[in-house]
Amino acid sequence: MVERPYVLLSCGMSIDGYVDDVAAERLLLSNDADFDRVDAVRAGCDAILVGAATVRSDDPRLMVRSAARRDARTARGQRPTPIKVTVTSRCDLDPDARFFVLGDVEKLVYCAGAAVDAAQERLGDRATVIDGGDPVDLHRVTADLYARGVRRLMVEGGGTMNTQFLTAGLADELQLAVAPFFVGDSRAPRFVHDGDFPWGPQRRATLAEVRQIGDVVLLRYALSDRYDAGG
Ligand SMILES: NC(=O)c1ccc[n+]([C@@H]2O[C@H](COP(=O)([O-])OP(=O)(O)OC[C@H]3O[C@@H](n4cnc5c(N)ncnc54)[C@H](OP(=O)(O)O)[C@@H]3O)[C@@H](O)[C@H]2O)c1
Numbered sequence: 001m002v003e004r005p006y007v008l009l010s011c012g013m014s015i016d017g018y019v020d021d022v023a024a025e026r027l028l029l030s031n032d033a034d035f036d037r038v039d040a041v042r043a044g045c046d047a048i049l050v051g052a053a054t055v056r057s058d059d060p061r062l063m064v065r066s067a068a069r070r071d072a073r074t075a076r077g078q079r080p081t082p083i084k085v086t087v088t089s090r091c092d093l094d095p096d097a098r099f100f101v102l103g104d105v106e107k108l109v110y111c112a113g114a115a116v117d118a119a120q121e122r123l124g125d126r127a128t129v130i131d132g133g134d135p136v137d138l139h140r141v142t143a144d145l146y147a148r149g150v151r152r153l154m155v156e157g158g159g160t161m162n163t164q165f166l167t168a169g170l171a172d173e174l175q176l177a178v179a180p181f182f183v184g185d186s187r188a189p190r191f192v193h194d195g196d197f198p199w200g201p202q203r204r205a206t207l208a209e210v211r212q213i214g215d216v217v218l219l220r221y222a223l224s225d226r227y228d229a230g231g
Pocket residue numbers: 010011012013018019020026027029050051052053054055057058087088089090091092112135136137138156157158159160161162164189
């Protein structure tokens with residue numbers, strides 16, 4: 001069996017299952033306490049992955065915010081913040097995006113084979129470009145991350161990425177934070193797209209934990225027998 005990291009999907013969504021609205025600015029779904037919880041989860045991972053559309057639309061930092069958590073990572077011999085990873089077929093990515101510019105840590109771009117040369121030219125020394133297949137194959141990505149020392153991978157969206165990890169059976173855990181409001185606009189992106197998911201009415205996922213965090217509820221699902229309750 002090909003070895004791969006423990007894969008944890010983390011997502012915030014509205015009561016009606018949307019992960020954003022249609023406005024240009026990023027929609028904040030969680031509260032401060034939940035953002036701090038997510039920061040702690042990040043600090044416990046070796047790498048954080050988002051899809052290229054999220055890099056373009058949200059311009060996320062994807063860094064550990066708490067100085068104490070960064071110090072604790074350094075004391076353990078790790079970089080202060082996890083490796084950043086994205087996946088793209090065409091590499092329409094801005095080398096000045098916060099994903100590339102912030103954090104003294106490696107940035108990995110898994111790119112479709114046909115676009116690797118152009119991606120390398122575009123990103124220069126801001127990232128390591130890796131041929132991920134055509135289209136990029138997440139089995140190959142996770143195996144390569146494992147070979148690079150990544151043992152715990154956090155996937156922070158968006159919906160295209162979530163859908164592929166779930167339908168490929170590559171997710172060990174899902175952390176869903178449900179915010180107490182509706183988006184109510186079907187043009188907005190959802191947590192996942194259509195797909196053939198391993199969990200349905202005949203095969204229910206295992207709800208491992210429910211935690212109230214102020215006005216947000218955290219649902220943790222164990223999606224494989226590798227589920228790490230203490231993680
Ligand atoms: N609430 C939350 O927790 C949360 C978290 C993250 C994002 N979001 C929201 O999610 C939305 C973005 O989600 P999304 O579904 O549009 O996009 P996404 O999952 O962030 O990224 C999709 C992109 O990733 C690349 N990609 C994915 N799989 C690939 C494959 N197998 N091979 C090659 N390239 C691949 C493609 O990039 P190219 O187009 O470059 O080829 C594709 O367009 C935004 O509105 C964002 O705000 C919400």
